[in-house]
Amino acid sequence: MTKFKSINSVDKLYDRLTQKTAILPLVVFRVVFGLLLCFSQLRFIFNGWVADCYTTPKFHFTYHFFSWIRPFDSATMYAIVGATAMLALCIALGLFYRIATILFFIGFTYLELIEKSWYLNHYYFVSLVAFLLIWLPAHRNYSIDAFIFKKIRLNEIPEWIVLVLKIQIAVVYFFGGIAKLKSDWLFEAQPLKIWLQARTDIPLLGRFFAHEYSAYLFSWSGMIYDLAIPFLLFNKRSRPWAYVLVVVFHVLTYVLFNIGMFPWMMIGASLLFISAAEWKRFFGRLGMRLKTIPAEAKAFKTHRLAIPFLVGFVGFQIIFPLRHYVLTDQVCWTENGFRFAWHVMVMEKNGFTEFTVVDNDTQKKFTVYPSQYLTVIQEKQMSFQPDMIWQFAQYLGTTFNEEGTKNLSVYVNAKVALNGRTSTVFIHPQTDLLAVKHIDDMYDFVVRLADD
Amino acid sequence: MNFSTKKTLLTGVLSLIGFIIIFQSCEKKSDAADLTQSEFHKKAQLVNIFDNEIMPLVTEFKVQSASLDELTKAYKANTSESNLNAAKAQWKNVVRVWKRLDLYDLGGVADSFISFEINRWPTDTERIDANINGTETLDADFIATKGSSVKGIAAIEYLLFTTDENASETYRLRKTDYLVALTENLKVKADELLALWTANKTAFVGALENGITGSQNQVINAMVTLIEEIIISKLGRPLGDTNGGTISIEALEAYRSEFSKEIIQQHLIALERCYKGDFAQTPFRVGFDDFLVLIGSDNLAVDIATQFSHCQQQLDAIDGTLKATLETDTQAVADLKDSFRDLLVLIKVDMANVLGSTITFNDNDGD
DSSP states (O other): OHHHHHHHHHHHHHHHHEEEESSHHHHHHHHHHHHHHHHHHHHHOOOOOOOOIIIIIISOOOOTTTTTOOOOOOOHHHHHHHHHHHHHHHHHHSSSHHHHHHHHHHHHHHHHOOOGGOOHHHHHHHHHHHHHHSSSSSTSEEEEEEHOGGGGSSSSHHHHHHHOOOHHHHHHHHHHTTTTHHHHHSSSSSHHHHHHHHTTTTTTTHHHTTTTHHHHHHHHHHHHHHHHHHHHHHHHHHHHHHHHHHHHHHHHHHHHOTTTTHHHHHHHGGGGGGHHHHHHHHHHHHHHOOOOOOOSOOOOOTTTTHHHHHHHHHHHHGGGGGGGHHOOOOOHOOOOOOOTTOOOOOOOEEEEEEEEEEEEETEEEEOOOGTSSHHHHHHHHTTOOHHHHHHHHHHHHHTTTTOOOOEEEEEEEEEETTTTEEEEEEETTTTTTTOOGGGGGGGGHHHHHHHT | OOOOHHHHHHHHHHHHHHHHHHHHHHOOOOOOGGOOHHHHHHHHHHHHHIIIIIIIHHHHHHHHHHHHHHHHEEEEEEEEHHHHHHHHHHHHHHHHHHHHHHHGHHHHHHHHHHHHHOOOSSHHHHHHHHHHHHHOOOOOHHHHHOOOOGGGGHHHHHHOOOEEEEEEEHHHHHHHHHHHHHHHHHHHHHHHHHHHHHHHHHHHHOOOSSSSSSSHHHHHHHHHHHHHHHHHHHHHHHHHTTTTTTOOGGGGGGTTTOOOOHHHHHHHHHHHHHHHHHSSSSSSSOOOOHHHHHOHHHHHHHHHHHHHHHHHHHTOOOOHHHHHHHHHHHHHHHHHHHHHHHHHHHIIIIIIIHHHTTTSSSOOOOO
């Protein structure tokens, strides 16, 4: 009887996920995502970041399991970033959509995997969305593909297609909120106390930032916003206000912080929550009518693996960002499990490192300052991230032992300051980093933050 | 969406547009009365740096460079030992001023690369000798066409402080010509520097923004860069940091004139004065220490001041020249380097942390 009941529930869920919904919100998402990414990639080129990130560094901090990813020469790298911009434009236009999404996902993810010191949460978000778009029929109406190939036109798609993207957006917010549930954020109002003090130059609002209460106000409201906004966007009744809140919140973060494309990405992505009926009513009020393009294709058929994949994907999205709870109790300090977990703007952290390479046979010592080998951004990021300190030590081990015959040790003098605390020793200074065989073992040599 | 929700949406969007318009229109405000307390401090600090440190130093540099030019010309007219010594002493006066001014290679002045023209270290002695041994007329026009590695303060040191007992008469004569041409060029560069800073005053004291282009952040980055240069190049290399611990006298800056310690002294004075804003006996002495107190980091302000004193103590502990001490008491030089490293940590890590470097003096996106 119970078994029968559970099968019934699964069926109900399946029915719910495959029930029809309008394609329009997915199309809006496709257009906005494509245009924003096109702009973002062009901006990357015009800011000179192709050289700064890919071709200038002599050494790259690659990701675990992806050390084989390497940049090409300068011209090729410019071509790849330029190509991803054009592919993003193709996605927006719905031109050769399937191939554009596949190539964009591969190209963009390749670019992000080259250099860990340039990791940003929204780059990870873009890769995830690009991956999802490969499988989703976002081009099957209001697109050049649908204009040319009329037979692919759809007006309705199964609910799960929009839902999976909504969940992806909700995950960013919700786990961004969970990442703020820390004593520094809630009870010390850090790092906002520091950041708002630094932005008292902002017209009108700046005057309030000199007062401590504004940091607490922003900390708590930011946390509540992140945790609540997905639910407010899902709910039909609260959606209009919620979207206004999305715009106000992200414009504010853009004005206050050096946060690049992230606010616009989230403002654009959240448009997905607005239903076709709401779009039509909205334009109707403005005296405009959204034309329904007749569908010629048969109804979209959900692949039998789609729902299991959806469940697996959502499961991964829920579990993976929480892995740091198992790995460490000081995630902002150790950064073990920090990346790919939506820790968005939760800390002000600075570090200093000085490496000593010792030739154990001759007892000769070499002092190495990272700026001699790394770019400014690489040095800054490496100075407070244990895995990157380990990677740089291995690089020094190789650089100082080209013949491979020397018996070397590498030590680091690392000092780090977190959220306004006085700087303190970060890695046990007597640790021979070349003797630490695995990158994950490096976290065992992080000195505990005393007052956390 | 019913009518009221649409109204809500429209109100929200219009409010946002209003906010952006107000924000943009307020961006370019210049009225001092509109400045927040923090901006007022920042403005006061920048004006203090400009009026009481940069301009007096630039003016002094012009005077000292002109004097050096006169003395090298006197030496050319009469190559006596006393004239040579007078030129050497004057070179040291030029260096004393420049090594304090060196910190302020900022904004439009830095973009002109004039600091390289004035002092690029180490100088390229092989190319200098090749120029002297060549046949071209060695005058200011010749120098103007040459790169920074064969001119400026370091090149002048090479010519003034190296003996050439075994050199030919032609070499000696052309060497003196080269020396005069260099000091003439330096004099011109000192005039250019004064003109550049005069032209850049408004931009410097007016850049109150918190981004990487803001003058205060540029000064912090310049302090960090200078301290790193002292640690890595001016003390680390001579101590053998890059060669396995073998002392390298020739890696010292100005080892020929044995002026290396004085150079570090002048850097330290410049850094401390910049930090404390303590340039002149005026009531207008706003420095980074005041700024730290303003944002509630009183203890850090004291810690940094204490570390400056510690650096001075370590420098004072070196009795003779840096060159001699490197050979006789390496540990004293190593201790000096360590004291600068601790100063670097306080400024690059602790001060940057409380000032919010993530959103201020960074050049890339964050999230």
